Amino acid sequence: MADRTPAPDTPELRERWGSFEFTADYKAKADKAIARYPEGRQRSAVMPLLDLAQRQVGEETDTQGWLPLPVIEYVARYLDMPVIRVLEVATFYFMYNLKPVGKYHVQVCGTTPCMLRGSDGLFETCKKRGMKKGAVSEDGLWTLTEVECMGNCATAPMVQINDDNYEDLTPERLDTILDALARGEQPKTGTQEPGRHTSEPLGGPTTLKEMVEANHDYRGEW
Amino acid sequence: MPKVTVDGQEIEVPDGATVLQACELAGKEIPRFCYHERLSIAGNCRMCLVEVKPGPPKPQASCALPATEGQEIRTDSQMVKTAREGVMEFLLINHPLDCPICDQGGECDLQDQAVAYGRGGSRYHENKRAVTEKYMGPLIKTIMTRCIHCTRCVRFSEEVAGVDEIGALYRGEDMQITTYLEQAAQHELSANVIDLCPVGALTSRPYAFEARPWELKKTLSIDVSDAVGANIRLDSRGREVMRALPRINDDVNEEWLSDKGRYMVDGLTRRRLDKVWIRKRGKLQQATWEEAFKAIARAKPGKSIAAIAGDLVDCETMFAARKLLGAMGSGLLEGRQTGMDYPADNLAAMAFNSTFAGIETADAILIVGSQVRHEAALVNVRLRKAARRGAKVFVVGPQWETTYPAEFLGEDVSVLGNLPAEVAEVFDKAERPAVIVGAGGLAAGAFEPALALAQGWSREGWNGFNVLHTAAARMGGLMLGYAQKGGMAEVAKAEPKVVLALGADEVDWSAFDKSLKVYIGHHGDKGAHAADIILPGATYAEKDGTYVNTEGRVQFAEKAVFAPGDAREDWTILRALADALGVEVGFDSFAELQSAMIAEVPALGVEGLADLGPLPKAAKGGKGKGGTISYPVADFYLTNPIARASAVMQRCSAELARGEEILEAAE
């Protein structure tokens, strides 16, 4: 977390991003987000706008996108609010990248349930492929980040890559997914366990078994 | 009016009061860091925990909890004691133990409350957090490791100053308070965050490692850097004023102080006049008091003597000079150095009649020719409050960066004669419309049309006509008759043989070529360079004095230190000069001088708002006199001789006003 600082304000950064503006497409989305809030409360749209800006930066650089300072300033101007308030938001939430990331932002959950189910192996797998925590790999494809709980504990361990979750992973399954991504394919998202659809119990329900067939009234059995 | 019980004592509290306020009303001390009376409620330090019934069975943050009927509040239970100890232990986890080298030591909320409410020791053995220093400009020194994230500074700059520049970046343990890209805090009230900071994270840079609070002598004084008359406390050690701090006065400055009033005090020890100088063959040479008095007597002024009051002089000095001139048979008194010649026969038309506290309640404000931020930063705070309550603000004059929504109507005074219809409608409908005429407006001849406008919008029980002066001495000077009909031009036309310049540094002296210019003042500034005889006087910190602020509020300042070298309190110089000129002025001591002054101008004897009588009727046909407005304050940090002598103010001017890069000196 300590390395989560905005990329330094250099003349190169200013030159590259100083003229950043929403494209017509993103502008429409941004204005739609702003329109959700009542007149005089446009600042409330700062989070969607930062996300849109990050996505547009991502498109322009063919990566997951990040928020250079000039872009943050642009969002502040767009919403007519002080830059420091926008920067507060951008530095608070982990989903806003303050430094450039690769094409695939591999966010491995390292919180207790995932750790108990083998997230250490997932980190090993990622590191073997040349990923380093908080840095873009040499081929520009990967950025590895360790994140805290993403709310998929029932299907731990899990990895979030860009906007998709991949759950019930083993090192081998993760390897397959990363291979597919490297080839430019879109692997199946969600759980990777064969026969499992979402986060239902493996091997059929263990409680309320009668409810599977029909609406069973348990009250008499209490 | 809910009734609550605090520690068994039943009290009635006003509607909308919080539990913390209820406890204070009951006389209980509630420790707090983030809560501040003049800022919004944040509730993030958790120090004000109390036990409240009915409610969840846990301590509650009293600052953010509204007091309701029938609440039973306990501030002395074991739960509260334990909670406070716990919060304090958490706060101290990451707070460094560097009190011995911390400038806040001795006046630190955390120190005091740790002693009063903390545990004996910490159970925390891990490494403490460290945070890098943030640059916040030449006035604020930061040691951010000491920060406890109360966010008072953030709320101050957002809510009071109206300049969003301080923020809290990152989250959790990594939270850091900083300005955007560590730019200097750029507004006129920035140093108030130093007072607000409950710990030593934000301290005063010029005052760093200078003194400890307990070795300072505190003197109650009045700020003279502008016409607001902010109540200040001068902290002095020995013969030197170490710092100026605001005092609480809800009618004047609340508890804020402009950066200039706070930091120009280091100018009190620089460029000081501490000897008598006489110009001989075009060159100023050191002399004695006797020589100087003889030289003035030799000029044989008779009736041909004038006195020009500067911006910083007190009423006593001006009155002593008036007495002296009166004894000589002259009435050539003038205080408006830059040549303004607005009519000054009616004092009510010269004052800020709505009062500072009153202007907060105005709902439509027309500012005519005043860069309020620079001319009276503390009035700008009030205007911002009014604007936040929904007041519409309009400005006539060149554009400046307001801290509230304001509409600029043009730079020419003639706008006042034909206001746009929608603007006029706002004022016609307003319950409390106010007009503020600044020095720029007065100089451009906006006085008559503005008065006419204000009278057109008069309301029962509300006086909306305000004049915002820029000089601390102005209102007192006008009360003492320091105004000629034609302003400075008339004084120059009279070609007085002797001109007494009472700290007058803004005068164009070329008009007084034939006069013997006697400068009685404290700083070697423009006035001293032009003078023929220099008599060293005392600054506002070095003499007792009465000041009248732009509202017409009479306030007394006390003497904090002695004037340096041969310098004397100004009234003694004028008294001795009377002897040299062989006239009788009728006072031999300061007390006699004061009682003579109060006998002639009774209003100056009573602290508080002076009764200045009713407003005059605006002259007909005063409308539409044109003139482009320009603001008198070119550089906020360098408006008076003390500030111009101050190294801190010069640096502020270079870095903040003119934007020069100043390399940080290696510390």
Next chain:
Amino acid sequence: MKFLAKIFTWWDGATIGTLLHSWRHGEHVGTDAQGNRYYRSRRKSADGRERRWVIYEGANDASRVPSEWHGWLHGAFDDVPESHLPPARIWEADFTPNATGTQGAYLPQGALQRGGRRAAATGDYEAWSPDS
């Protein structure tokens, strides 16, 4: 001249009487780096103790006795310092006599003899002059 000084003065080295006494009753034990000569009495006194004394090379200033001989002189040990004390460490500074009252005396930064300026203090002010 030197002979006359020996007779009539007492501040440099030993007087005639002391020299005679040292020659008759004293045993020369050693000499330190400055040339001061250390003696002890050949006969012990009635209570069984020997007397020890020093004859200075130059001014009779007790602070000129270096620390190692100071110990011997005051009976802290009986052997001469060269054999009794461990060899001097390289980080030990050379012995210097008390410099008070001499040219080499320490003067603080602000001392007038050193031509020093006093440090800035509270209440100092910078006076204006017309040329500034």
